[in-house]
Amino acid sequence: xxxxxxxxxTGYSVTHVLELISKGRSYQQIRKQMPGITQQDIREAARAxxxxxxxxxxxxTMLNIGxxxxxxxxxxxxxxxxxxxxxxxxxxxxxxxxxxxxxxIARILMRSEEEINDRLRQNGLIG
Numbered sequence: 001x002x003x004x005x006x007x008x009x010t011g012y013s014v015t016h017v018l019e020l021i022s023k024g025r026s027y028q029q030i031r032k033q034m035p036g037i038t039q040q041d042i043r044e045a046a047r048a049x050x051x052x053x054x055x056x057x058x059x060x061t062m063l064n065i066g067x068x069x070x071x072x073x074x075x076x077x078x079x080x081x082x083x084x085x086x087x088x089x090x091x092x093x094x095x096x097x098x099x100x101x102x103x104x105i106a107r108i109l110m111r112s113e114e115e116i117n118d119r120l121r122q123n124g125l126i127g
Contacts, residue, residue, distance in 0.1 A: 007044070017030060017041070017042055018045055018049055020034075030042055056110075068098075084119070096125055102117050102120065
């Protein structure tokens with residue numbers, strides 16, 4: 001499958017809805033920001049994410065780094081080349097400064113190890 005999973009014929013992506021949910025937006029706030037979206041659409045977006053995780057991620061080990069715990073031992077999805085957000089950069093730096101190696105960071109952020117090493121170099125964290 002290529003491209004983003006869309007909600008019906010609205011043109012809105014499931015990932016956009018999930019991002020708003022992760023930021024604590026209510027059903028009402030999401031529906032106001034995304035005209036044409038229903039409460040059922042929002043629930044279906046969450047269900048699609050849940051189903052993807054259940055089908056595609058096999059996780060059996062927990063990793064404690066700093067004050068956070070991550071499940072990272074086996075992730076069967078392939079890292080992709082999505083854009084880096086400020087939050088991605090912040091999380092990568094936090095993980096690295098708390099002792100995670102590039103391979104662990106790559107698994108947690110679902111990126112390639114090469115991509116993590118490149119970003120760590122760009123941020124002056126490795127030579």
